[in-house]
Amino acid sequence: MSTKISIQHVGKVFGEGRHRVEALKDVSLDIADNEFVTFVGASGCGKSTLLRIIGGLEYHTAGDVLVDDQAIMGPGADRAMVFQHYSLYPWLTVMENIKFSRRLRHGRENLSAADVEAASGRADALLSLMGLTAAADAWPNQLSGGMQQRVAIARALMGRPQVLLMDEPFGALDAQTREVMHDLILHVHRLEKPTLAFVTHDVEEAIYLADRVVLMAPRPGRIDTIYEVPLPAEREQDMKHTPEFLSLKKEILARIRETSGMKTDQGMLDQLNLQGSTV
Amino acid sequence: MQSRPSTRPRRPGMWAIRGPLSRRQYWLFAALGLLVPLGLWWGVSSGAAVDKVFLPGPVDVFNRLVTWFTEDDLMSDMGISIYRVTTGFLISAVIALPLALMIGTFRPVQAVLEPLTDFIRYMPAVAFIPLVMLWVGIEESSKISIIFIGTFFQMVLMMAEDVRRVPLAQIEAAQTMGAQKGETISLVIFQAAKPALLDTLRVTMGWAWTYLVVAELVAANSGLGYSILKAQRFLQTDKIFVGIILIGLIGLVMDQLFRLAHRKAFPWLHLRS
Ligand SMILES: Nc1ncnc2c1ncn2[C@@H]1O[C@H](COP(=O)(O)OP(=O)(O)OP(=O)(O)O)[C@@H](O)[C@H]1O
Numbered sequence: 408m409s410t411k412i413s414i415q416h417v418g419k420v421f422g423e424g425r426h427r428v429e430a431l432k433d434v435s436l437d438i439a440d441n442e443f444v445t446f447v448g449a450s451g452c453g454k455s456t457l458l459r460i461i462g463g464l465e466y467h468t469a470g471d472v473l474v475d476d477q478a479i480m481g482p483g484a485d486r487a488m489v490f491q492h493y494s495l496y497p498w499l500t501v502m503e504n505i506k507f508s509r510r511l512r513h514g515r516e517n518l519s520a521a522d523v524e525a526a527s528g529r530a531d532a533l534l535s536l537m538g539l540t541a542a543a544d545a546w547p548n549q550l551s552g553g554m555q556q557r558v559a560i561a562r563a564l565m566g567r568p569q570v571l572l573m574d575e576p577f578g579a580l581d582a583q584t585r586e587v588m589h590d591l592i593l594h595v596h597r598l599e600k601p602t603l604a605f606v607t608h609d610v611e612e613a614i615y616l617a618d619r620v621v622l623m624a625p626r627p628g629r630i631d632t633i634y635e636v637p638l639p640a641e642r643e644q645d646m647k648h649t650p651e652f653l654s655l656k657k658e659i660l661a662r663i664r665e666t667s668g669m670k671t672d673q674g675m676l677d678q679l680n681l682q683g684s685t686v
Numbered sequence: 687m688q689s690r691p692s693t694r695p696r697r698p699g700m701w702a703i704r705g706p707l708s709r710r711q712y713w714l715f716a717a718l719g720l721l722v723p724l725g726l727w728w729g730v731s732s733g734a735a736v737d738k739v740f741l742p743g744p745v746d747v748f749n750r751l752v753t754w755f756t757e758d759d760l761m762s763d764m765g766i767s768i769y770r771v772t773t774g775f776l777i778s779a780v781i782a783l784p785l786a787l788m789i790g791t792f793r794p795v796q797a798v799l800e801p802l803t804d805f806i807r808y809m810p811a812v813a814f815i816p817l818v819m820l821w822v823g824i825e826e827s828s829k830i831s832i833i834f835i836g837t838f839f840q841m842v843l844m845m846a847e848d849v850r851r852v853p854l855a856q857i858e859a860a861q862t863m864g865a866q867k868g869e870t871i872s873l874v875i876f877q878a879a880k881p882a883l884l885d886t887l888r889v890t891m892g893w894a895w896t897y898l899v900v901a902e903l904v905a906a907n908s909g910l911g912y913s914i915l916k917a918q919r920f921l922q923t924d925k926i927f928v929g930i931i932l933i934g935l936i937g938l939v940m941d942q943l944f945r946l947a948h949r950k951a952f953p954w955l956h957l958r959s
């Protein structure tokens with residue numbers, strides 16, 4: 408399979424002098440066309456930063472990022488991003504949010520009547536794919552968190568992006584809603600065939616969705632280990648209980664703990680306890 | 687048989703923290719808030735010891751309102767004052783809006799304009815009167831200029847803050863859908879800031895009215911502020927009261943109009959209540 412995104416020796420430094428933070432150091436990774444890659448790792452290891460660099464929302468201070476062998480130059484419609492929250496437009500209805508990219512210049516250029524028709528059909532199709540048909544004319548603040556994220560995903564898909572970047576898109580949702588969203592996003596991935604880069608805190612989510620799980624480590628942010636997920640391409644919820652799944656989950660969790668640099672200090676805990684009881 | 691105390695929590699009373707208040711109760715309290723001071727005023731002023739020049743009663747004030755209306759052309763005083771305030775305010779708004787969009791969007795513009803504006807806004811508008819007379823003259827435009835000076839600088843800073851408060855995720859989402867700079871500003875930043883901008887207009891409209899009396903210090907011969915100043919010279923305390931109350935009422939009406947416009951223009955923000 409051909410390489411869609413090529414990350415080559417990427418580094419990112421925020422700030423200068425005393426405020427200097429090395430968010431990424433020498434990160435290299437090739438993501439294949441139509442691949443689903445998830446990123447996990449301790450907080451502050453640079454997952455969001457890496458995703459934002461691919462999206463062109465942040466510039467890197469070393470190395471190269473190529474999409475289709477072209478160096479990226481800022482954000483573009485070929486790489487849509489889904490944020491954790493606050494990204495929907497509250498003044499537009501669900502349908503208008505989804506059609507937003509159509510109002511932009513590149514969406515209007517060289518548009519024939521048939522194109523307009525097709526676009527409208529696509530918006531309807533996305534709406535029903537996301538189970539939002541009944542909510543088409545609602546405003547975002549009338550929807551639950553899960554529905555709002557479905558709108559955000561539909562809106563991102565509307566412009567047929569080749570790359571879909573998602574930064575903890577389900578982080579604010581409850582466990583049940585999240586499971587529904589997992590199967591939905593896998594369905595979208597099969598149907599629309601975008602290349603998917605997905606950041607999460609949830610290791611189970613990371614394994615269940617991905618072809619590969621990339622584990623990053625902090626200070627400086629870097630890629631620690633890349634895990635191939637030993638599951639069939641068609642995922643089902645039951646697979647979460649298979650021995651392969653569980654052992655991979657255990658392995659990744661252990662590795663995150665090791666790389667996070669934070670240890671649970673039993674002596675410190677005892678001391679806390681002791682002081683609590685004497686007061 | 688003894689009645690068992692209910693174990694269900696009861697509906698919180700109106701004195702619970704952020705407790706509920708029915709519509710009827712609301713208007714009852716509102717009426718109380720208006721009528722009690724009115725009653726006190728009436729009571730104090732009708733006491734024999736109080737000189738009418740010192741504190742006229744509600745009846746005197748009402749009578750003065752009637753004679754002002756029938757004999758002294760109250761409507762043209764009100765008209766000219768409303769004209770001055772709204773014109774000064776509108777000129778402020780028209781200039782402040784694009785500036786605020788630029789300040790809130792582009793850091794270099796912010797760096798150039800914000801400290802300067804911050805500096806000027808602490809200068810008292812009254813102190814500009816001699817300069818305004820020197821530069822603008824004593825025509826109608828001088829009064830409008832004072833109201834402009836009083837409102838513009840506050841307005842720019844508050845509007846810029848409104849623009850800055852647009853969530854970054856909304857802007858970045860547009861950029862990853864291919865929005866260009868101009869499109870991001872007009873289709874996202876401005877749209878997202880609109881409700882807050884209208885609220886800022888509502889608040890600054892109130893300030894514009896507070897500068898009316900100051901503005902009409904400048905060689906005016908009509909207007910509510912001017913009438914208040916003149917009444918002071920002739921010790922017509924009741925007329926001062928009428929003027930002040932009328933300015934308050936006009937302000938209240940305009941405030942309500944802004945609120946109505948907010949409800950009509952941004953219905954998604956008013957889904958409850
Ligand atoms: N705009 C910024 N300015 C300065 N430092 C930043 C900025 N953005 C991120 N950083 C720093 O870069 C490092 C990586 O941040 P990043 O947000 O990419 O981590 P993350 O892996 O996404 O963390 P989390 O899991 O908590 O979301 C952190 O140390 C953070 O403090």
Ligand SMILES: [Mg+2]
Nearest residue numbers: 454455456574
């Ligand atoms: Mg993050």
